[in-house]
Amino acid sequence: MSDEFAVLGDCVARERRSDRPALRHPPSGRAYDWRRFCTTAWKVGNYLRNEGVREGAVVGVAAERVPEPVLTLVGASMLGATVQFDPPKTGAQGDLKALVVPTARVGEYDHPAGTRYVAYGDDPADPSHAYFEREVWSENPTAPPDVVHPETALLAVEDRSLSHGTVLGAAREVAGEWGLDADATVAVRGPLTHPGVVAAGVVAPLLAGGEILLPDAEAAGDCAVLGPDPDGAPEPRTVAAGDVLG
Incomplete structure (x- = not known):
């Protein structure tokens, strides 16, 4: 694990691309190796940048344990944007520059025209809503230039x-x-709304060059981060979110 990484985007530097596992979501069967994970995070950052996301902007993201919120966190971070998991359902002009949520939940939110709605999962019926998969797929696979x-x-x-x-x-x-090292798998068993879950479940394995596991009932990692009120877990080593960033 490198101590040279000062910001989250450093974890997806070009030289870290490899065929080692980076992100796995057993419920959908999706898995990303480090090459695909880095490239997709860059694409997400470039797409959000094209939508006007810059340092100081806030990107609202659904706190679902699926790949899109994790990739959005890393991509937005490379622009200096701030990520808010499960933002308020309503807001004022300027609260959110973008909102990344499942297509099935888009109707739950009421934000003004200045917020760009980005839906993932099914192709949204509303043409004013961007389709995450299509927009990200077509983006430039290079790291955003922002410092x-x-x-x-x-x-x-x-x-x-x-x-x-x-x-x-x-x-x-x-x-x-x-x-943690490159062979470690960390299971995310707490809500992404808690910063301790993000730090221990997402950022820690990225720092180590290991794997993030977004588990189903059958999958288990080498260790796990739990919610602030932890329940049991199959992993031999666990940490409660509140003990990381209370």
């Missing part, structure tokens, strides 16, 4: 924001405690 700093906000959580440096610092502590 992001450790003090830049990465996550918006309730009434506070957490910087890249804060989240990566917490993730590095977890990765060190667990001894």
Whole structure:
């Protein structure tokens, strides 16, 4: 695990591309190796950039444990944008620059025209809503050129924001405690709305060059991050989200 990574986008640097597993979602059968994961995260960043997402913008993302929210987190982070998981259903002009949610849930949200709706899953019937899969597939597979700093906000959580440096610092502590390396698989068993889940379940394995597991009832990792009120898990090593970033 490298201590040189200062911001989340450093984890998907070009030299990290390989055929090793990076992200797995057993319920859908989808899996990304590090080559595809990096390239797709770059494409997501470039697409959001074309929609006007820049440093200081907020991107709302559904807190579903599927690949699209994870890829959006990394892609948006490369622009210096702040990600808010499960944002409010209604908002004012300027609250969200983009909203990335499943097509089936688009109707739950009422944000003004300045918010770009991006739906994933089924192709949205409303032509004003972008289709995540189509837009990302057609994008340039190169890393966005934006420069992001450790003090830049990465996550918006309730009434506070957490910087890249804060989240990566917490993730590095977890990765060190667990001894994560490129062979490790970390299961995400808590809600992405909690920053501790993001730090331990998403960022820690990315720092280590390992694999993020978005599990079903049958799949298990080497270790797992649980919610703030943890239930049991099949993994031999677990951490509660509140113990990472309370």
